Amino acid sequence: MSLLSLDGQYKYDALASISNTTDDMNKELQNLTFWTSGSDEGCESVFGFCSAKRLFRDEAQWLPGQPDNAGRKENHVAVHIWRQKGQVLLADYDGIKKFRYVCEQRRNPLSKNGKQAIIDECSLIYNVNSTEIDLLQNATKLDLRMKCFLQCVGDAVGLLVGGKFVASEVFAMLERINMQTADRLMKSMAIVGECNNKTYGMNECDKAYWLTRCARDKAPMIFEQMIKELDNLTSDVINKKFFVIL
Structure with missing residues (x-):
């Protein structure tokens, strides 16, 4: 598995959907934050998903005012999930924040090639x-x-x-x-x-x-x-x- 890369709308939709059905999450929490593979480390303000080896696209869904590189040290991207609203939005943080994380792998391991x-x-x-x-x-x-x-x-x-x-x-x-x-x-x-x-x-x-x-x-x-x-x-x-x- 690798850290999640939100490089397609269907992934945003999937996160919004599973946030209301996954028992592993604490149900009392309304807002959840997870690390993704997104980063602009080494190339300031040019964000890419390391796992997918792709740059962010124009349709990347950021929180209002994000990314803001607060303190000039926020080079890593986390995703916020608002359960009741079904919103999934990105923000940049420094790498020392303590968040959970989301991993991904293909769901069809039986494919022949x-x-x-x-x-x-x-x-x-x-x-x-x-x-x-x-x-x-x-x-x-x-x-x-x-x-x-x-x-x-x-x-x-x-x-x-x-x-x-x-x-x-x-x-x-x-x-x-x-x-x-x-x-x-x-x-x-x-x-x-x-x-x-x-x-x-x-x-x-x-x-x-x-x-x-x-x-x-x-x-x-x-x-x-x-x-x-x-x-x-x-x-x-x-x-x-x-x-x-x-």
Whole structure:
């Protein structure tokens, strides 16, 4: 397990939900505070989740006036849970505060490989079945639920952030694909850049759909190879995502 990274709305929702059902918490307490993996240590005011190796996004839910780096020594992020209100909000503190903490790991240890573990998790979050997933690669029209599933998978493997390809991660993946000569690698990256610049949509889910569709239409063979390459995910991507309050 690793310290919780609140890098998705569904995690805020899960914390708000379990705060009213978990017997391990003292029921007389109305407000609960737990350490997360969030920190800006070493890069002031640029917060990231250490466990997930991702920067905070604009939708991070902070307490009013937070983060404030009081005393110029608050570099660690805790999450506050208000039970009656169902609110889950972040604040920065110095590292000597005595809080409990929240850990996470993936809730699907029986998945056959890293790719399937992520697919299984995103399927649970967005209520997507295996038949829908099998038809996904050739689909030309998706509902919002399926678009969000795409975004969830891309986000989980580090290829998509905010509905855009992460160029460095895509480049590394393309380098690992044997069919890529230096010339084809540059052409592939040019397609990635072109799709990144052209994508549009109402939210991250829409953007992720149009981005992946652009890549599939402009370079179908490369896109297919990238999908296959997901089978080689490393264990540090797999081992997370189930809450445990400690």
